[in-house]
Amino acid sequence: MSVQTWTFIIVGLTFALYIGIAIWSRAGSTQEFYVAGGGIPPIANGMATAADWMSAASFISMAGLISFMGYDGGVFLMGWTGGYVLLALTLAPYLRKFGKFTVPDFIGDRYYSNVARTVAVICALIVSFTYVAGQMRGVGLVFSRFLEVNINTGVYIGMAIVFFYAVLGGMKGITYTQVAQYCVLIFAFMVPAIFISINMTGNPIPQLGLIGNMTDGSNMALLDKLDQLHRDLGFAEYTSGTKSMIDVFAITFALMVGTAGLPHVIVRFFTVPNVKGARISAGYALIFIAILYTTAPAIAAFARTNLITTVSEQQYAGMPEWFKKWEETGLIKFEDKNNDGLIQYVADKSANELTIDRDIMVLANPEIADLPAWVIALVAAGGLAAALSTAAGLLLVISTSISRDLIKMQINPNISEKGELLSARIGAVFAVIVAGYFGIHPPGFVAAVVALAFGLAAASFFPAIILGIFDKRMNRQGAVAGMIVGITLMLFYMIKYKLGGFGGGTAEDWWFGISPEGFGTIAMAVNFVVSFAVSRMTPPPPQEVQDIVEDIRLPSGAGEAHAH
Amino acid sequence: MSTDNKAQKYWKENLGYLFILLAIWFVASYVLGIFLAEPLNSVRIGGAKLGFWFAQQGSIYVFVILIFVYVRLMNKLDKKYGYDE
Numbered sequence: 298m299s300v301q302t303w304t305f306i307i308v309g310l311t312f313a314l315y316i317g318i319a320i321w322s323r324a325g326s327t328q329e330f331y332v333a334g335g336g337i338p339p340i341a342n343g344m345a346t347a348a349d350w351m352s353a354a355s356f357i358s359m360a361g362l363i364s365f366m367g368y369d370g371g372v373f374l375m376g377w378t379g380g381y382v383l384l385a386l387t388l389a390p391y392l393r394k395f396g397k398f399t400v401p402d403f404i405g406d407r408y409y410s411n412v413a414r415t416v417a418v419i420c421a422l423i424v425s426f427t428y429v430a431g432q433m434r435g436v437g438l439v440f441s442r443f444l445e446v447n448i449n450t451g452v453y454i455g456m457a458i459v460f461f462y463a464v465l466g467g468m469k470g471i472t473y474t475q476v477a478q479y480c481v482l483i484f485a486f487m488v489p490a491i492f493i494s495i496n497m498t499g500n501p502i503p504q505l506g507l508i509g510n511m512t513d514g515s516n517m518a519l520l521d522k523l524d525q526l527h528r529d530l531g532f533a534e535y536t537s538g539t540k541s542m543i544d545v546f547a548i549t550f551a552l553m554v555g556t557a558g559l560p561h562v563i564v565r566f567f568t569v570p571n572v573k574g575a576r577i578s579a580g581y582a583l584i585f586i587a588i589l590y591t592t593a594p595a596i597a598a599f600a601r602t603n604l605i606t607t608v609s610e611q612q613y614a615g616m617p618e619w620f621k622k623w624e625e626t627g628l629i630k631f632e633d634k635n636n637d638g639l640i641q642y643v644a645d646k647s648a649n650e651l652t653i654d655r656d657i658m659v660l661a662n663p664e665i666a667d668l669p670a671w672v673i674a675l676v677a678a679g680g681l682a683a684a685l686s687t688a689a690g691l692l693l694v695i696s697t698s699i700s701r702d703l704i705k706m707q708i709n710p711n712i713s714e715k716g717e718l719l720s721a722r723i724g725a726v727f728a729v730i731v732a733g734y735f736g737i738h739p740p741g742f743v744a745a746v747v748a749l750a751f752g753l754a755a756a757s758f759f760p761a762i763i764l765g766i767f768d769k770r771m772n773r774q775g776a777v778a779g780m781i782v783g784i785t786l787m788l789f790y791m792i793k794y795k796l797g798g799f800g801g802g803t804a805e806d807w808w809f810g811i812s813p814e815g816f817g818t819i820a821m822a823v824n825f826v827v828s829f830a831v832s833r834m835t836p837p838p839p840q841e842v843q844d845i846v847e848d849i850r851l852p853s854g855a856g857e858a859h860a861h
Numbered sequence: 862m863s864t865d866n867k868a869q870k871y872w873k874e875n876l877g878y879l880f881i882l883l884a885i886w887f888v889a890s891y892v893l894g895i896f897l898a899e900p901l902n903s904v905r906i907g908g909a910k911l912g913f914w915f916a917q918q919g920s921i922y923v924f925v926i927l928i929f930v931y932v933r934l935m936n937k938l939d940k941k942y943g944y945d946e
Binding site for chain 1: 894907910936
């Protein structure tokens with residue numbers, strides 16, 4: 298059977314599975330719609346969190362990014378896993394004990410203020426929309442590459458699927474579909490990785506293959522071989538980076554804190570039965586994530602070595618079939634500058650003849666390693682699972698923000714349960730349409746700002762939540778001032794150095810040598826300082842709020858998530 | 862022991878655990894994987910340089926272990942103070 302046929306079969310089967318689960322687990326109440334009734338077993342919640350978290354970027358782009366960044370790629374690996382330690386230790390158990398439905402719920406109640414709630418809602422919407430647009434685009438890309446449909450048709454199909462189970466199933470439907478999606482995506486990621494690891498190092502465990510020796514007869518360590526290849530071609534050594542240490546630190550920190558502050562990740566911890574469950578499910582989530590995140594750097598190093606040894610100084614005419622195939626998509630470009638018929642792939646830009654899009658590293662891996670057609674189809678299904686599960690989680694946050702944080706808590710507090718559920722569903726419809734619009738007409742800035750969603754989350758929510766739990770004296774004035782200053786500063790830096798607004802600027806003008814991706818760390822620190830200073834100059838929070846803080850610090854009696 | 866007193870003691874012990882675990886979290890990622898990565902690279906683990914390995918593998922394993930240690934410690938602490946359910 299051809300790759301095309303296999304792809305239709307496997308993608309079709311997985312989609313049927315997702316829809317089946319959505320129908321079986323559709324939500325009947327707002328509580329089920331928002332937090333799945335608070336009854337999800339921790340291990341299932343861990344899987345759902347992992348799928349929610351790992352987006353098209355983690356699945357398709359990350360290994361390729363690391364492949365081209367070498368050591369510097371570690372910022373993503375540490376940043377996107379280390380955040381779970383912060384989440385498990387400093388946020389998840391307390392927010393679960395608090396027992397409401399959303400992050401703005403917590404901010405609004407803890408800071409006894411609808412202004413704080415509104416600021417939090419706006420931050421949540423900005424973060425979620427920048428993130429979801431990238432996901433719908435990812436769905437479109439996978440469809441267009443593997444099913445050879447138009448990219449917009451791909452986005453429409455993705456919209457229809459997400460629409461179906463997010464609108465119908467709410468959090469309950471999404472959770473169980475995400476469990477299935479996790480299984481699909483991790484299987485799809487591991488199978489080619491294991492095959493390639495055996496090919497190159499003789500070790501079936503990619504994590505061990507990475508520190509193993511080559512089986513090409515040289516018996517050199519794989520990473521030494523790769524460093525040597527890099528040196529020979531004039532690239533920086535694979536295992537040492539090119540970014541400055543301060544920037545590596547700032548980016549890693551911003552990604553960690555941003556991860557812990559992303560509303561669609563936090564909300565997952567409202568779905569478990571109690572505080573104990575919230576703690577352990579963060580642990581499960583990180584194990585499930587770590588399986589992919591420790592395999593990705595192995596794939597990156599394998600693919601990089603494989604690529605260089607396959608193409609460097611080789612006859613262009615003698616390239617394998619996958620090379621030609623990806624050349625047709627424009628993701629590999631070859632230009633024979635010195636007309637010798639050989640491929641020169643070197644660091645020197647004027648002599649280099651080959652450009653490779655980093656996204657193809659994962660997608661083309663099975664073909665490069667000559668794996669069977671069903672594995673290639675599986676990778677397509679895995680990429681779709683990753684993109685759809687993340688999109689659904691984000692859409693739910695958006696719809697909840699609209700129906701609960703805006704309509705129920707502010708505009709019409711007397712809305713009936715049925716009305717609220719209906720407005721949540723309408724909110725989801727609205728969110729799907731907006732996300733689809735951005736997927737089809739991606740504004741130029743979307744790709745640039747997706748990575749910055751983390752900086753925004755770090756600069757806005759994280760300090761307000763942490764201080765809300767750990768600093769009893771923190772009051773409304775401090776938190777609101779901190780959030781506003783933090784997100785404004787982050788937006789300013791992002792617009793100035795990423796999008797060229799406010800006079801723009803280059804890497805030389807960066808403050809303290811920190812890139813926009815890492816600036817969330819600075820904006821977060823400023824948020825903390827402002828919150829602290831303002832809160833100490835203004836009256837302490839009322840007694841009942843201080844009692845709330847006392848209460849969320851103790852784990853017992855969390856009960857069900859409650860409406861009020 | 863009054864309820865308030867008990868709650869305060871529980872919270873203090875909790876903060877003590879947090880401090881230690883977050884210190885390990887910081888060392889495994891920022892110190893070993895970033896600040897000291899270069900000197901550590903002269904040491905090897907299998908075929909990899911140690912600093913590089915911590916940045917791309919080791920820190921993640923430490924993170925997983927940290928969360929499970931935290932869960933264990935907290936479950937014990939809950940029991941000690943009677944906050945378990």
